[in-house]
Amino acid sequence: MIEDELVKKYNLRPPGYGGTSRDAAVIFKLASQLKPEIQSLSLANNNLTGTLLIRDKKEISMIVPRKDKMIHLRELVLTGNPIRELAYKNGAGATYRADMVRRFTSLEVLDQEPITQISFDAPQPSTSHVPVEKPTATVFPFEMGPSFVTGVDGAIVSKFLTRFFNAFDSQRDLLMGAYDSAATFSFSANTSIPARARVVGFHSSPAMPNQRKLDWKTWLETGSRNLIRIGGDPQKTLGNLHIGGEQIVKVLGNLPPTRHDIGGPPEKFCLDSFPVPHGQSMGLLLTIHGEFTEVSSGGIRSFDRTFMLVPAPEGSRAKLNGWDVAILSDQWIIRGYSSHEAWKPGPLLVQATSQQSQPAPGAAQPFSITNLPADQQAALASLPEAQRNLVIEVCGRTGLNAKFAVDCLTGNAWDLERAIANFNQVKSSLSRDAFL
Incomplete structure (x- = not known):
């Protein structure tokens, strides 16, 4: 800027020289415009x-x-x-x-x-103006299946998970022997409330009061490797990837105490396990989805955990400590509670969109469980999620309270449209206490 011809021509003093703050302020203000x-x-x-x-x-x-x-x-x-x-x-x-x-x-x-630009050979969006027909299906063409275990004795998987989570919940130091000397571990805290949980109201329901006591602070400060949060910082990206049993167990000891109900209702957990190539041999990829209680608050979180396992070699620390398999990789995602109904075997319901179902600008927000009185929210908490959603739908469309909505659905085999039609036939005879 000192050598700029205009600066010289008009006798301007560039920034950095005494008494030039006013000149500089004018220059930068003009530049900003x-x-x-x-x-x-x-x-x-x-x-x-x-x-x-x-x-x-x-x-x-x-x-x-x-x-x-x-x-x-x-x-x-x-x-x-x-x-x-x-x-x-x-x-x-x-x-x-x-x-x-x-x-x-x-x-x-x-x-x-x-700057090198990274691109992908992805199909480009069509420039055609032909209207796209919106989906009308209400059921996904494939059903949700149960847990999938193949290519390995299920007893090995069950034994590993039971021992691992029992130690994880009680004495994490005991897990040092389960990890290979070159094993890697990382965890990622996903602090967003899942859409399903937000709609159902898990995080504000009186039936789950401890959810309000949950805090992400410890998880985030202990080394969460959520790449979106750490912004690609190479030091945090590498520093939050822990290698070897000693380092891994040290990090695990700093995380909040947990309680996994691994021996409880099996539907609360879903796992997939199958062999995958590992170098010149084969390993076992094991993914488990479930929930755990954070002991300090009593609140419940959902999680996804993926292990890469190999048979424990003779004489290895894992084998000497009684582990049939050794952990090569352990990736753990902790997220807001969203219920085990997500992986319930059976048809996958799809929310079809239509011109009639889209709310107009300024229209009222969809009816949710939080619109119900606290005692009715608590009563609905014991219902399976699919039935609970039907009750909420009936309450929103008819104005019935939760008890009468359940009675209406039960009398119509939990068929939503039959229940609505039946309500329209008898609504004039219902007393005031049937409504919200």
């Missing part, structure tokens, strides 16, 4: 002095795209800037480039070098 939006920005070799330099990542955050600002930036030049020079001096050039690309997602050129 430039139309079209800035597409190329150079902070290279600017020779600025003073406290308003952009010379580290914290300061460059001031110009990171926000709302409608800097969203069209195509080229950024930081050659000669301490941000770039320090990174390359420390051998972190690749990290520097990745960080700039993450901060400025529209960048095509960085420091006069093109």
